[in-house]
Amino acid sequence: xxxxxxxxxxxDYQMRKETVNAAKNVNIEVNKGEILGLVGxxxxxxxxxxxxxxxxxxxxxxxxxxSVILGDIxxxxxxxxxxxxxxxxxxxxxxxxxTSLNPILTVGEQLIETIxxxxxxSKEEAxxxxxxxxxxxxxxxxxxxxxxxxxxxxxxxxxxxVISLALCCEPELLIADEPTTxxxxxIQSQILELIKKLTKERNLxxxxxxxDMGVIAETADRVAVMKxxxxxxxxxxxxxxxxxxxxxxxxxxxxxPPTNKKISRFVIIEKENSSKKENNIKILNRWTKKEIIxxxxxxxxxxxxxxxxxxxxxxxxxxxxxxxxxxxEIKEGESFGLVGxxxxxxxxxxxxxxxxxxxxxxxxxxxxxxxxxxxxxxxxxxxxxxxxMIFQDPYSSLNGRLKVKDIISEPITLHNPSISNIDLNNxxxxxxxxxxxxxxxxxxxxxxxxxGQRQRISIARALATQPRLxxxxxxxxxxxxxIQxxxxxxxxxxxEQLNLTILFISHDLPVVRQMCDRIGVLKDGKLCEVSNTEDxxxxxxxxxxxxxxxxxxxIESIYN
Amino acid sequence: xxxxxxxxxxxxxxxGDPINNMVGEETSDEERAELRKTLGLMDPIHVQFSRxxxxxxKGEFGxxxxxxxxxxxxxxxxxxxxxxxxVISALIALITGTLLGVYTGINRKGFLSDFVLAxxxxxxxxxxxxxxxxxxxxxxxxxGILPSFGRGEVVDLGFWTTGFLTVSGLKAIILPSxxxxxxxxxxxxxxxxxxMMEILQTDYIKFARARGIxxxxxxxxxxxxxxxxxxxxxxxINIGTLIAFSIITETVFQWPGMGFLFIQAVQFVDIPIxxxxxxxxxFVFVMINFIVDILYYLIDPRIRxxxxxxxx
Numbered sequence: 001x002x003x004x005x006x007x008x009x010x011x012d013y014q015m016r017k018e019t020v021n022a023a024k025n026v027n028i029e030v031n032k033g034e035i036l037g038l039v040g041x042x043x044x045x046x047x048x049x050x051x052x053x054x055x056x057x058x059x060x061x062x063x064x065x066x067s068v069i070l071g072d073i074x075x076x077x078x079x080x081x082x083x084x085x086x087x088x089x090x091x092x093x094x095x096x097x098x099t100s101l102n103p104i105l106t107v108g109e110q111l112i113e114t115i116x117x118x119x120x121x122s123k124e125e126a127x128x129x130x131x132x133x134x135x136x137x138x139x140x141x142x143x144x145x146x147x148x149x150x151x152x153x154x155x156x157x158x159x160x161x162v163i164s165l166a167l168c169c170e171p172e173l174l175i176a177d178e179p180t181t182x183x184x185x186x187i188q189s190q191i192l193e194l195i196k197k198l199t200k201e202r203n204l205x206x207x208x209x210x211x212d213m214g215v216i217a218e219t220a221d222r223v224a225v226m227k228x229x230x231x232x233x234x235x236x237x238x239x240x241x242x243x244x245x246x247x248x249x250x251x252x253x254x255x256x257p258p259t260n261k262k263i264s265r266f267v268i269i270e271k272e273n274s275s276k277k278e279n280n281i282k283i284l285n286r287w288t289k290k291e292i293i294x295x296x297x298x299x300x301x302x303x304x305x306x307x308x309x310x311x312x313x314x315x316x317x318x319x320x321x322x323x324x325x326x327x328x329e330i331k332e333g334e335s336f337g338l339v340g341x342x343x344x345x346x347x348x349x350x351x352x353x354x355x356x357x358x359x360x361x362x363x364x365x366x367x368x369x370x371x372x373x374x375x376x377x378x379x380x381x382x383x384x385x386x387x388x389m390i391f392q393d394p395y396s397s398l399n400g401r402l403k404v405k406d407i408i409s410e411p412i413t414l415h416n417p418s419i420s421n422i423d424l425n426n427x428x429x430x431x432x433x434x435x436x437x438x439x440x441x442x443x444x445x446x447x448x449x450x451x452g453q454r455q456r457i458s459i460a461r462a463l464a465t466q467p468r469l470x471x472x473x474x475x476x477x478x479x480x481x482x483i484q485x486x487x488x489x490x491x492x493x494x495x496e497q498l499n500l501t502i503l504f505i506s507h508d509l510p511v512v513r514q515m516c517d518r519i520g521v522l523k524d525g526k527l528c529e530v531s532n533t534e535d536x537x538x539x540x541x542x543x544x545x546x547x548x549x550x551x552x553x554x555i556e557s558i559y560n
Numbered sequence: 561x562x563x564x565x566x567x568x569x570x571x572x573x574x575x576g577d578p579i580n581n582m583v584g585e586e587t588s589d590e591e592r593a594e595l596r597k598t599l600g601l602m603d604p605i606h607v608q609f610s611r612x613x614x615x616x617x618k619g620e621f622g623x624x625x626x627x628x629x630x631x632x633x634x635x636x637x638x639x640x641x642x643x644x645x646x647v648i649s650a651l652i653a654l655i656t657g658t659l660l661g662v663y664t665g666i667n668r669k670g671f672l673s674d675f676v677l678a679x680x681x682x683x684x685x686x687x688x689x690x691x692x693x694x695x696x697x698x699x700x701x702x703x704g705i706l707p708s709f710g711r712g713e714v715v716d717l718g719f720w721t722t723g724f725l726t727v728s729g730l731k732a733i734i735l736p737s738x739x740x741x742x743x744x745x746x747x748x749x750x751x752x753x754x755x756m757m758e759i760l761q762t763d764y765i766k767f768a769r770a771r772g773i774x775x776x777x778x779x780x781x782x783x784x785x786x787x788x789x790x791x792x793x794x795x796x797i798n799i800g801t802l803i804a805f806s807i808i809t810e811t812v813f814q815w816p817g818m819g820f821l822f823i824q825a826v827q828f829v830d831i832p833i834x835x836x837x838x839x840x841x842x843f844v845f846v847m848i849n850f851i852v853d854i855l856y857y858l859i860d861p862r863i864r865x866x867x868x869x870x871x872x
Contacts, residue, residue: 056770058761087772094770099763102782104789104861113781114771149861165771 003205004030004053004173009066011045011052011229022048022061024229028207032172035199035206037220037237039213039252041480042451045229046209050175053207054090055082070173088118091166095178097158101150107134107161108146111168118169133164137194156187163194167202174199177209184341185507189551192219211480213256214510214553217241225249241558255485257510259554262534265492266485266514286427287466287498295368296329297469297501298353303327303362305348305525322348324525325362330469335495335502337516337533339509339548345525346505350473353503354389355380366469385415388462392474394454398446404457405442408432411464431460435490452483459490463498470495471503476511488515509552513537521545623832631836634821640722641711642810642817646802648733649741653802654795657745658788661752665787666779668757676749683746688805692739692812699735707732709814736813740806744798751794755787789860796852800845 011023023045030036040046052063055076068076070089075082086092094100102110111130115121121129127146134142137160150158159179166174176195180188196219199206208220216223216237223241224234225248233246244250255266305323323345330336338346351357353364355371363370366383374380388411391397398407408428412419419427429439435456446454455475462470472491476484488511495502506512512519513533520530521542528542540546623630660680664673683691700708712728724730759765760783768778807819814820818837825833 054770056766083772085772086770092767092770094763094767096763100767102764102768102786104785104859105782106861110768113777114773117771117773117777151861162767165767169772 002029003032003071004028004207005069006049006053007067007069009049009052009068010064011048011057011061012064013061015060021229023052025066026226026229026231028224028231028234030173030205030207032205033199033203034221035196035208035219037216037223038207038209038226039211039216039223040226041211041252041482043228044226046226047177048229049226050092050177050207050209053173053175054086054092056086056092087114087166087171088169089171090173090175091169091171093159093162093166093174093176093179096182097155097162098182100162101158101165103150106147106149107153111146111165114165115168130164130168133168134161136198137161137164137167138190139164155183156190159183159187159191160194163191163198167198170202172203172205174204174206175209176206178211179208180215181210181212185509185548185551185553186341188215188553192553195219212553213241213253213481213555214259214557217555217558218553225252238558241555251482253555255482256555257485257488257508257514258556259510259513259537259552260556262513265489284497286430293332295332296365297332297367298330298503299363299365299368300326300328300349300353301363301365303349303352303364304360305345305352305357306360321525323352323359326522326525326527327362328520328527328530330501330503332468332501333499334518335504335516337512337519338503338505338522339507339512339519340522341507343524344522346507346522347473348525349522350389350471350503350505353469354387354471355384381415385465386467387469387471388465388467389471389473390455390458390462390475393478394451394458395478397458398454398461400446402445403442404432404444404446404449407446407457408442408461408464411461415465427464431464434463434494435460450483451479452487455479455483455487456490459487459494463494467500469501469503471505473505474507475504477506477508484511491515509548521548631832634833635818635836635840638816638818638821641815642803642806642819644722644724645733645737645740645806645810645815645817646799648737649739649744650795650799650802652737653741653744653748653798654791656741657748658752658791660745661749662756662779662784662787664749665753665756665760677753680746680749683742688739688743688808689812691742692736692809695735695739696812706735708735711816736809736815739812740802740809743805744795744802747794747798748791751791752787755790756783759783759786785859789856792852792855792859796848796855799848800841803841803844 006026006028009023009026009028010021013020013022026045026049028036028038028049038046038049048057048061051057053068055063057063063076066076067074068082070085075085075089101107105113108127108130111133112123112126115126115129116123119126131142131146134145139145139157139160145153150161153161163179174195179195180191183191192215195206195208198204208216210216220237222235223237225232225240225244225246227248233240233244233249240249241253244253257266303323303326304321306321326345326349328336338349340346348357352359352372353366359372362372364372366387369383371380371383374383402410405425405428408431409424412424412427425442428442432439432441437453437456437460441449441453441457446457449457458475470491475491476487479487491502492515494500502515504512504515506515516533518530519533519536521528521536521544523544528544529536529540531541536545537549540549660676664676667673696708699706707728710732712730712732713726714729715722715726722729724733756779760779765778765783768782773782803819806815806817807822809815810817810819811823818840821833822837824830825837
């Protein structure tokens with residue numbers, strides 16, 4: 001039975017110069033008891049559609065045409081009519097549970113207020129209802145947790161609270177906007193299970209907005225694909241993912257890293273043309289290439305790092321062991337992956353290897369020299385030159401006030417102050433072309449580039465000193481899948497041509513499988529196991545690894 | 561506090577010879593030396609300083625050179641006037657500032673908002689004494705409805721003299737307190753406005769909207785409560801500033817408070833009063849910051865938890 005019907009919905013953003021159509025004539029139907037997945041890359045208008053259903057579009061955007069029919073009532077008759085459906089018939093869940101709860105009201109206050117807004121219940125009844133709801137979404141000790149403030153809950157628990165708030169007035173339609181993107185895999189699977197369970201029990205109609213194909217494959221009954229405001233394709237999840245009809249859907253599906261096998265390169269349908277195929281890593285000529293010797297480039301020995309919570313209580317119980325007695329080696333020329341959930345200490349290890357943090361105890365040997373014990377600045381510089389890092393967020397890791405040229409030239413002139421201007425310029429051009437950007441980019445500012453292009457600039461900057469070790473800290477997790485595929489391809493090519501050693505840090509197991517030769521699994525600062533990639537995925541040794549693999553959303557699950 | 565005490569103590573000792581100021585022309589050198597001894601001015605510096613601290617903590621700051629009365633007595637006499645002025649203007653600044661701030665934050669494009677903001681710009685840029693004089697000219701000279709100086713009739717409650725109980729006293733406090741509050745008010749308007757605008761964009765407000773919470777509750781319960789947290793910090797600091805600013809306002813309006821006393825003391829190089837005033841202001845600042853920290857703790861649950869961890 002069709003419950004929600006979106007007819008020809010368009011959303012316009014009236015800008016000073018032009019009108020941007022964030023959604024164009026979108027037609028979607030959702031049935032009761034069904035989860036409809038709404039996928040697309042950033043800017044595709046999927047969240048816009050979700051928000052437009054309850055007319056929650058930020059200024060200056062507005063719903064310009066179309067109707068939303070819930071049951072048999074057009075709730076978009078006028079701008080006021082939709083207000084009484086918000087929270088009442090339609091519940092909404094946002095992406096980030098850290099920010100979607102009011103920090104200075106208790107969870108209970110927020111629940112009671114919402115309930116009393118829509119249902120005629122006394123405070124006592126509302127409280128009982130809230131506690132039952134909290135129990136239903138899986139919060140233990142609901143009676144005491146009721147009086148807690150949001151910051152006293154963990155991320156996953158907060159998202160449960162958010163769900164209970166969205167459900168507290170018995171809505172029939174639930175719109176979940178990236179409900180698990182900010183969460184770890186293990187919590188993500190719990191939340192998705194919860195949403196599935198509630199859908200069945202309450203016979204809800206659910207719209208699940210996400211960019212994660214794995215999540216779609218595991219939860220959605222039907223899927224709608226969006227691209228730049230248009231609905232590209234809609235149909236049963238199985239059909240769309242296995243036999244996509246439209247080119248865009250095909251390329252989207254093919255850039256998702258498969259979880260069940262290792263592929264040599266990602267197939268990029270849209271951009272891959274013949275001219276790109278030739279070797280265009282221009283800096284190869286300048287690269288003083290090191291032959292790969294069969295040795296451990298990096299040795300990490302009994303590394304520990306603790307963060308003291310308080311200046312006065314050093315070594316007390318308050319100190320957190322971010323990294324606890326970790327040892328591993330990275331062979332020259334290999335890609336070593338470190339995986340783990342948030343707080344597992346993977347980034348802390350990376351920062352100690354590039355010498356941004358000092359370890360509390362233990363040693364790091366680079367090329368058989370202990371870099372943690374270097375005191376002299378000039379000695380340290382030598383190592384800094386050989387180890388470079390690529391950060392997660394391409395927006396904050398580039399200085400917005402410098403031109404790309406200056407960003408890249410900085411490390412070059414630092415390590416080679418005598419370089420002539422012409423040489424420097426040519427070097428920068430070569431670097432830019434090696435990461436598939438054109439020479440003109442050198443004279444533009446970072447904000448003129450997209451996320452993927454910025455990450456390319458970051459890579460060019462990291463390569464500028466001709467490092468032997470590249471530390472990539474979640475280099476693609478802020479990017480869309482198709483861009484991610486391009487960047488991963490680029491990193492693979494560079495590694496092959498330049499004999500780079502890569503330490504690849506990620507929470508994303510499928511990506512790690514594609515990128516790495518060996519993998520170390522971290523949990524709470526401890527190393528669970530280290531093994532070859534295929535061994536790890538086929539016969540994981542540690543209990544935690546098996547758990548992670550079981551929980552990771554698999555796009556292949558669609559074949560079952 | 562100690563630093564300020566030391567500065568005011570230095571004032572005492574190094575700005576001119578206190579004896580010279582106290583005695584007349586015809587006093588002989590022997591008499592001066594005698595006086596020096598009895599006043600303990602021959603002792604080493606640190607002994608003098610510790611004595612100053614001990615006395616100050618007992619509320620004794622010596623004797624005013626000019627008025628020849630104990631400074632502590634003078635301060636107690638003037639204190640009520642200043643406190644009343646500062647409290648009234650702080651209240652005016654806080655209440656009006658918050659109200660207007662909320663209004664301009666919510667109705668960003670309205671004519672009234674633009675008007676308020678334009679006027680508030682005047683409030684920031686015009687110095688207090690200009691505003692004070694303008695007010696006197698307008699309300700006292702042209703319209704003649706409000707007194708231009710003094711406190712009006714005051715009622716003596718024994719330990720406190722108040723102007724609140726008489727009509728003329730109430731009338732008298734209007735102009736100086738409004739003048740004094742204007743600067744702080746504009747500050748608070750702009751702060752609250754910026755806070756409200758920022759908070760109305762946050763996810764939890766969006767989520768509250770999505771749950772169908774009424775607009776009024778969103779604005780005045782969800783948003784305003786969050787928006788007031790920084791206001792408390794600023795207001796705390798500003799109440800201190802108000803006391804400092806009150807020097808000018810009190811002078812303009814001939815308000816018989818501590819600021820006026822201080823100005824007069826400066827004119828006559830009456831160092832005991834000046835140093836006592838400095839120590840007193842420092843004390844007020846410290847107390848206010850302490851109170852603000854406690855308020856913070858009560859209002860923001862996030863700090864409450866941090867406190868628990870630190871203490872336990």
